[in-house]
Amino acid sequence: MRPTGCAVPTRDEGTPEDLLPRLDKLVAKYRELIANDPANKVIGEPEDYYRLYDRADVERLANSPQVAEPQTPDEWMIPIAKKLNLDKVKFPLILVNEYGWNIFRMSASATLALNDLPNAHVHTDTLVKQVTPITDGDEVQSWQINYQRNEHDGKSQQINVDFLINASGFRTGVIDDMAGVDVTRMVEFKASYVTHWSPEKMGGLMPELIIHGTRGTPHGMVQLTPYPDGNFQIHSMNHEVTLFPDGLAKLEQDGDKPSNQPRLKDDYRRYIDSDWTGEDDQPILDARSQKAIEQVAEFVPSFASATVVGKALYGGQQIPGEDDTLRVADMSVYKDKRYARAENVKASSALQASDVVVDALAEIGLLAMSSDAERDEHRWDYLAKYNVNDIDRVAYLTATARQFPTAMGGVNRDFIS
């Protein structure tokens, strides 16, 4: 739970003031959400959502001692004031009360919730090979899914389902092709890199830091995201770091028929399928990680001492529609086909997508609705049963299994003993 500092570089054509209308819009929306339900007040008071710091404020804070575990906005601002090259940015700087959403902990929550539901069966290490509608006249009654568990055992199995939800990430088009549903989309390969900065050099916890810039240009946005124990994830939205040459794939013909699945370049598919660990591939990952460190160090000079961890958070990102500058989630429900597609551009889009699916299932009589209040307030049984230590344990196991620094899942290790 740490805020995010935003800075506009002196070289950028924009100004910090350009960001204010968006921030004010968010404040108004947050205020409205709290008025609807006080339980929505999870990131402090709306009037504290963002704060501006002019150069004199920042220079004053630069002379204050850094705090190991900052609590107030000013305390969070001290590391930025001390470490940022103040001649490279425009003022005011902006501190926004946006926390991080740790992917390992989100995965842990989902795992615990699903384990607890007797009707949910998660088949990992399982590949869907074909989906076939079972029809009565023109109406789809159910779907048959053919799948293969464990790519080495080779045996094909099948299951029949009343309703099929396609949420296959950047490969959503493969299932759309099987289902015979046409849609326009693009897919983009991109990567962020894990680096490590010694906690002594950091001098205490850091906020997230965003240096604005235009995506796809050499001076695209730089984003430094802190994780526990000195681990940092870096995005830098230029082609040397996060974006890739020919990384954006559009729809093409598949033989003589159009396909719904954009085809990423073979190298990028290999990175995704082989965990980016090929003999010739690791040097590319390390070189991009080092470049990421250098691009942060342009603004935070002491970050030059950070080191490459040799891991990335990366993949194909789906872009519904035809405009790659407009990245909005798409949820499409084909009730007569008993089929839905969730294109989750951001992880948080999954919440909205599941609400739409639940409504559709209720409407076609496949689900008895729980009360709206129960859904709106996210009153899930598993929340009463598990606590932060359970999340720590599962997040730790996930980070370890995927060979990321284990601290990226969280730092509480009491459960290990």
Ligand SMILES: Cc1cc2nc3c(=O)[nH]c(=O)nc-3n(C[C@H](O)[C@H](O)[C@H](O)COP(=O)(O)OP(=O)(O)OC[C@H]3O[C@@H](n4cnc5c(N)ncnc54)[C@H](O)[C@@H]3O)c2cc1C
């Ligand atoms: C580099 C990068 C950084 C990102 N940063 C952020 C961020 O900071 N914040 C944020 O909110 N979002 C971020 N995103 C986007 C976020 O990762 C996605 O929105 C989210 O993962 C989508 O979730 P999903 O479950 O819909 O799809 P996915 O997470 O892609 O999951 C789809 C699953 O379907 C499986 N699958 C596909 N085809 C088949 C098949 N035929 N048979 C069986 N299984 C199949 C895949 O293996 C995969 O496990 C980022 C994405 C990338 C690539």
